[in-house]
Amino acid sequence: MNAPSYDTDLLVVGAGPAGVAAAVMAASLDMRSTVVEAERVGEKLHRIDALENVPGAWSAGPQLADALSQDLARLQQVGRCTVVKARCTAVAGHKDHAELELNDGRKLTGRAVIIATGVTELLxxxxxxxxxxxxxxxxxxxxxxxxxxxxxxxxxxxxxxxxxxxxxxxxxxxxxxxxxxxxxxxxxxxxxxxxxxxxxxxxxxxxxxxxxxxxxxxxxxxxxxxxxxxxxxxxxxNLGTKPAAIPGTHQDQDGYCPPHLQHPRVLTAGDIRSGRFQRIITSQGSGAEAALSLYYDRALPRS
Ligand SMILES: Cc1cc2nc3c(=O)[nH]c(=O)nc-3n(C[C@H](O)[C@H](O)[C@H](O)COP(=O)(O)OP(=O)(O)OC[C@H]3O[C@@H](n4cnc5c(N)ncnc54)[C@H](O)[C@@H]3O)c2cc1C
CATH class of the missing domain: 3.50.50 (FAD/NAD(P)-binding domain)
Incomplete structure (x- = not known):
C-alpha cells in the first residue's frame, strides 16, 4: 500500500496566538507546517492597546503581534514553516489526509489541520x-x-x-x-x-x-x-463576537467548534473552541497541545 502523500505535515488556519503556538510546537517536533492567514500575523492583537493576564512583558497587543511575526519568520528561515496569505473557505478531513480550500482557488493538503480562526464581530x-x-x-x-x-x-x-x-x-x-x-x-x-x-x-x-x-x-x-x-x-x-467557523467544521449550538465534535484530522484551538476559554494564554496552550497531540497520535499515519 502506498504511503499517504500531502503538501505538508500540519496545516494551520489563523496566525493568532493559537495558530502560531501550533506552528512553533510542530517545528520543535520536526513537523513542517503551512499557516494560512487572511489578514496579517496577530491581526486581532494589533488592535488591542492594553493587555492583561499575559505572562511575560507583554502589556500591549502590537508588541505581542510583532513577537508572533518574528516566531513565524524564524520558522520560515529554517524551512519548518510556510506562511500563506489567503482566506480559508472550506476544510475537510479524509481517511488519509486533511484538505483546505482557499479563496484564491488553491487547495492545500496535510496530515491534519488545526483551525485557529478565533472569533469575529457580530453584525x-x-x-x-x-x-x-x-x-x-x-x-x-x-x-x-x-x-x-x-x-x-x-x-x-x-x-x-x-x-x-x-x-x-x-x-x-x-x-x-x-x-x-x-x-x-x-x-x-x-x-x-x-x-x-x-x-x-x-x-x-x-x-x-x-x-x-x-x-x-x-x-x-x-x-x-x-x-x-x-x-x-x-x-x-460593540455587539460582541461570533465564532469564525469555516464550512466543513462541526459547530455546537452556539456556533463554536469544540475539538471533540471534529473529524480526527481536523483539530481546533483557541477562541474558536468555546465562549469560555477566550484568553491569549489558553489559546497558546491549546494550539501547542493540538500540535503535540498530532505528534503522538499513531492512529493518523505519516507520510
Ligand atoms: C478588545 C479585546 C481585548 C482583549 N484583551 C485581552 C487581554 O487583555 N488578555 C487576554 O488574555 N486576552 C484578551 N483578549 C482575547 C484574546 O485577544 C483572544 O483570546 C486571542 O486573541 C485568541 O487567539 P486565537 O489565536 O484563538 O484567535 P485570534 O487572535 O482571533 O486569531 C485568529 C486569526 O485567524 C485569522 N482568520 C480568521 N478567519 C480566517 C480564515 N477563514 N482564513 C484564514 N485566516 C483566518 C484572523 O485574521 C486572525 O489573525 C482580548 C480580545 C479583545 C477583542
Missing amino acids: PADVSWISAPNEFSPAPLWRSTPGSLAGRTYVLGGDRPLGTWLRAHFEIHKQLYVLCPPSDDYKTAEIVHDERVHLVPVSHIAIETPSYGSAWTVRVKDRRGAEKAYSIDTLVN
Whole structure:
C-alpha cells in the first residue's frame, strides 16, 4: 500500500496566538507546517492597546503581534514553516489526509489541520434587537481610535470590549451613549460607574438610512415601550463576537467548534473552541497541545 502523500505535515488556519503556538510546537517536533492567514500575523492583537493576564512583558497587543511575526519568520528561515496569505473557505478531513480550500482557488493538503480562526464581530443583522438596512456596517468600537469618534457617539451593545477600550483611553473624556439590550445587562457592571458612559437601556432599535447629506437616525424603543428618535454623528459596533467557523467544521449550538465534535484530522484551538476559554494564554496552550497531540497520535499515519 502506498504511503499517504500531502503538501505538508500540519496545516494551520489563523496566525493568532493559537495558530502560531501550533506552528512553533510542530517545528520543535520536526513537523513542517503551512499557516494560512487572511489578514496579517496577530491581526486581532494589533488592535488591542492594553493587555492583561499575559505572562511575560507583554502589556500591549502590537508588541505581542510583532513577537508572533518574528516566531513565524524564524520558522520560515529554517524551512519548518510556510506562511500563506489567503482566506480559508472550506476544510475537510479524509481517511488519509486533511484538505483546505482557499479563496484564491488553491487547495492545500496535510496530515491534519488545526483551525485557529478565533472569533469575529457580530453584525447588526445577527441580532434580533436591531433592525437596520443591509448596507449598515458600523466599525467595531475596539478597533476605533478616540479621534475617529466624532460628535455625538453611540455604542451598539454593552459587550466587554467597552471596558477594555475605556481603560486603554483613560485620558479621553468623551461621553459615550451605550444602547444596551437586556441580554447585555450582566456585562455592564465594570462600566456602569464610569462617568464617560451613559447607559441607554433599550428593547429594540431601528436604524434608518440617512437621506442625502444628513446623519443616520436611530429609533430607540426603551424597556417600557416608549419610542424616541436620535440623530447620530458616530455609531460603533460593540455587539460582541461570533465564532469564525469555516464550512466543513462541526459547530455546537452556539456556533463554536469544540475539538471533540471534529473529524480526527481536523483539530481546533483557541477562541474558536468555546465562549469560555477566550484568553491569549489558553489559546497558546491549546494550539501547542493540538500540535503535540498530532505528534503522538499513531492512529493518523505519516507520510
Ligand atoms: C478588545 C479585546 C481585548 C482583549 N484583551 C485581552 C487581554 O487583555 N488578555 C487576554 O488574555 N486576552 C484578551 N483578549 C482575547 C484574546 O485577544 C483572544 O483570546 C486571542 O486573541 C485568541 O487567539 P486565537 O489565536 O484563538 O484567535 P485570534 O487572535 O482571533 O486569531 C485568529 C486569526 O485567524 C485569522 N482568520 C480568521 N478567519 C480566517 C480564515 N477563514 N482564513 C484564514 N485566516 C483566518 C484572523 O485574521 C486572525 O489573525 C482580548 C480580545 C479583545 C477583542
